Amino acid sequence: MKRAILAIVGTVAGLVLLLSFKTHSASSSGTAAGTGTTGSGGDSAAPAPSAGTTGTGKTATSTTRTVTGSTIDTRWGPVQVRVTLKSGKITKVETVQVPDGNPRDREINTFAVPQLNQETLSAQSAQIDTVSGATYTSEGYIQSLQSALDKAGK
């Protein structure tokens, strides 16, 4: 099961194009990782040779547990998710609450929530750290998920 999810994730991750932003004008580096540093913050991190897109090799116990995130009030109503983690990895995301006050909400959520679930499963492999431009419901989704992960200590 876990193997199958990872295979799907690999496919999805392969379709998403990676853009890299360098705070300095283009350097001679041709790797996929942006390693430019700014001087202002006293950042002393060493430039990296490359960016891996493989798993990070987390160590974790091989237990399955379920954690419910906080209820997040979005502009359109409350959103709450529950995650299942196996060996510290997300294997399932369920929606406990989504706004469904009108037909448009239901239409959005019927479409968006399964996509978000897939995205969450994808993101942990594609190493997406955060999301910009989320719409209101997905903001709530992401934040409830974040709180569930916080509780899980992930």
Place this chain on the structure above:
Amino acid sequence: MTAQRHAEPCMGTVFSFDLREPYPRAGVLDEVIAWLHWVDATFSTYRPDSDVSRLARGEVDVGDCAPEVGEVLALCERLGDATRGCFSAYADGTLDPSGVVKGWAIERAGGMLRAAGSLNHHVNGGGDIQLAGGPEPGRPWRVGIAHPLRPGTVATVVAGRDMAVATSGTAERGAHIIDPRTGRPADGLAGVTVVGPSLTLADAYATAAFVMGEDARDWIDALPGYEAYGIELDGRTWATAGLRSDDPGQPSARSGRSTMSTRSAMEAATRCGRNG
């Protein structure tokens, strides 16, 4: 890889913090959260007792408000000039500096964390993000850009260190960004993401770029230090020259500097995404 995480509801959205080692001194996160709530209480247009609401009703002058209000209003004025009038604190006719306040507050929050010793973190307030350092040694932060036309999917991923990322776009219930030049909702693009060093500016530039529509790409291209990724109403995408396309299948992406190949690659990715 351990991390300190926190999610804080504020300003009608949620702010999330993700701090990696070295961690800042104890207590600074509480100060940052208090700062964000103070900004909300001072600048909110939803709270009748905020400085901004009282100023908008003409009950007080700028001089009676917190000094930060004057600072933000002066910033809005400069941004109006810098964006050819596409950004305004009076887009809707009444005072509403919200278009810059969130980005400005988050950038300050990032600065507080840095000053307290946090070199690797990100602060995300409702999709506007200020990042410092990276999530772990040797890896840049990777920011998924939510697809405005296909909710819940990621249109692209922007990787980088020490950058700010802001996105403007059509919300779930349609356009909500007013073009100050016409007083009507802007409808030239589905979404635009601006990347650069300062979230205050990236946030305002993203709003202005969304209003600008088809002229946004050339405008951002001419701004030093700032780049943009746009999604047009028909789903086609573009990126300014400084956002280098790095196809995961081709780690050496020198050719990514070519605008044409960047566009083709992204359109291919869009098509694949549709089929998948």
